[in-house]
Amino acid sequence: MVHSWFCVLLLLNTLIYCGHSQDLPRASVKIVSPQEPLYSGERITLQCYIPENTDWTYVWKRNSQLFPIETSKTTTIILPNNAGQYQCQGKRTDQPQSSYISPNHPISVTAPPTASVSVSPQGLLYAGETVTLQCDISNYTDWTYWWYRKDQLPSPGSPSKTISTLSDQVSQYQCHGRRTDRPQSSQRSVSLHISVTDQSKAVLSISPQWMNPGDSVTLNCKVKESSTGWRFSWYKTVPYRAGLPSLLDKSYSVETLSGYGTTEESYTLSPAGPTDTGGYVCRAGRGDPVYYTDYSEPQFLWSGDLQSSVSVRINPNRTQHFTSKSLSLTCDLKGNSTGWRLMRYTETGVESGCSPNWRSITGSTCTITSTDTGDSGVYWCESGSGQYSNAVNITVSVLPSGCSTSVLVRVVGGLVVAAVLLTILFLLCQYKKKKDSCSNRRFWPVHPQGTNQDPQQDQGSTQVQSPDAGFTGNDNIYNMMNLSGNIDNDSAGVSAVDGSGDVTYAQIQPKRLDKKEIEKPADPNENRVHSEMKTMKTTASSGPVDVTYAEIDLRKMIKTQKKKKSTTLPESESVYSPVKTARIQSP
Incomplete structure (x- = not known):
């Protein structure tokens, strides 16, 4: 019986302990001030919140490490050095003697807005130019701006800063902002280096530079270095005149083609005419007040056409x-x-x-x-x-080595003379090809002549039978001969005694067989050839006799198929013709 009651008491004590364990309070970490986001440099107050009971002693942990001297319900930390994961737990002497340990609460730093500095105009800056610096801070508008030059803090100012004489203020520039509310300060901007170059120069090009009347001509202007924000003006050059805008070297004055310009980099002359020939320049400007580049070098629009003046x-x-x-x-x-x-x-x-x-x-x-x-x-x-x-x-x-103008003249003259000679030779060759008066050599022996022959009777018996197959036909060649008693071997032509006399002659009729077509002369007595008569001794059946003959050279032209060159036939055998006698009357 006693044993049974002991078991019941032990069971009740176990149940009571288990009930108390399930009812332990839960702790949590809260930010009292300021509210998130939290910024670097701020003091942050944390509180350990346990809903039941008030007589707690508090234990604080950061990144699972105890704060040994901190036992109060709140604690204060400074950012960013104390940022991390925070926990807390309550302990007491009565039941429950502790609370649950709180979950981790992250305390992190939010970076303040960052200031940035920009410059206008952008790109390369020039000595004497006016520029504006601008400080920009995102998210908020109630900033007071502070400018730094070479880390020196000047008095507060506006968000923009104007620099009018860059040559005197080449430096590093920064800015940052301050305000009464959180965040009370921005981060300082990155340093902006302001530097200047020499006086800017415009560069002009013209296309095309040689003008044909009616063409469109384009003038194109650029600033030599890369930069932005320019407006372009165009000018035509005139001889230098005091009082007019002029180039630096005073070689020309200029007259305006356009006012304070345009953002377009080109200007068109359309159509261009004779009055548009001459020199042109351009320049660029930007900013307020306007800063101008130097004038460009003059470029010229030329014409090869003769002008009236x-x-x-x-x-x-x-x-x-x-x-x-x-x-x-x-x-x-x-x-x-x-x-x-x-x-x-x-x-x-x-x-x-x-x-x-x-x-x-x-x-x-x-x-x-x-x-x-x-x-x-x-x-x-x-x-x-x-x-x-x-x-x-x-x-x-520069003339090539060893060459002079006189040498060139002689060379050209020689070439001209050579061309003339070749032309003459060519014409001569053409003339020779057309010439028909060449012949082969022929010997025409003559029968012993009689003095009383009737020419009409001899007509039929004295036809020429030339063995040369190259000549036959109707062209007559007459060889005039002296009477046998009056022949002179060294004389030429026809001789006769005073009064009437007998004349001995040979009639030959050659014709070219190598020509397909030839025109017959209208006069049958045309193309007569008269030759010198000679006498030689020969032997007949009745004994030695004198033979009168004529020697005629005939040359036959042969045309080759490919090369138009004339050649002479080899000398053919002698051909003998009968001789006729006719009576002539002397005047």
Whole structure:
């Protein structure tokens, strides 16, 4: 019985202990002040909250490590050094003697807004230019701005700062903001380095630079270094005049083509005409007050067409010249305009085309006594009122080694003579090909002549039977002979005694067989050939007799198939013809 009661008491005590364990209070960490977000430099108050009972002794932990000296319900920390994970727990002497330990509560630092500095205009900055610095802080607007130059803190100011003389204030600039509410301060900006370059320069290009009437011409202007915010203005050059805007070297004054310009980098002349020839410049400006670049180097629009008022002439009249020669250029005036001067443009710029070095001036003519490669360039004449002549592009080159102008002249002359000779030879060859009067050599022996033959009777018995197959037909060749008693072996032509006499002759009728077509002469007596008669001894059945003969050279032309060259036939065998006798009356 006693044993049973002991078991019941033990069970009740166990149940009571278990009930108390389930009812332990739960602790938690809360931020009392300030409210999140928390910023660096702020003092943060934390509280350990346990809903039941009040006689707790508090235990604090940061990152699972005890704060040995902190036992109060609240604790104060300073950021950012004490940021971390915080826990707390309550302990007491009565039941319950402890609370649950609280979950981790992170205490972290939120970075304050960061200030930034910008500059306008952007890009490269120039000495004398006015610029504006701007301090920007995101998220809030009630800032008081502080500017730093080389880490020196000046008095507070506005969010923007204007610098008007950059050359005196090249430095590092920073800013930051302050305010009464949280966050009370921004982070300081990164340093902005302000530096300047030399005076800016505009660069002009013209396309095309040689004008044809009616073309559109485009002027393009850029600032030499990369930068932004420019507006462009365009000008035409005129001879220098006091009181007009002028280039730095006073080589030209300028007249405005457009006002304080446009953001467009190009200007178009459309259509361009003779009055548009001449020089052009541009410049750019930006800011308020406006800061201007220097004028660009002049660029020129040229025309090769002769102008009505003036033209430039060259002597020698060519554009290619050689060194160490004389060259003259003349401004040929055609009106009453005055003040003309010769100008020259090279890659280095524009200058007077007739400087004293190796040059002389006579009237409107400039003579270069000894040319050099440096004399190459575009030359033109311009008047005091801004009129321009045509332009010529002259190139001066060095002659190759061992070569001179006289040698070149001789070479060219030789080539011309050779061409003329070849032409003459060609014409002669053509003439020879058409010539038909060549013959092969023939010997025509003659029968012993009689003095009383009737020519009519001999007509049928004296037809020529030439063994040469190359000639036959109707062209007659007559060989006139003297009477047998009056033949002179060394004489030429036909001889007769006074009064009437017998004349011995041979009639030959050759015809070319190698020609397919030939025109017959209208007169059957045309193309007669008269030759010298000779006498030789020969033997007949009745004994030695004198034989009278004529020697005729005939040459036959042969045309080759591929090369049109004439050749002579080899000498053929002798052909003998009968001789006829006719009576003639002397006058």
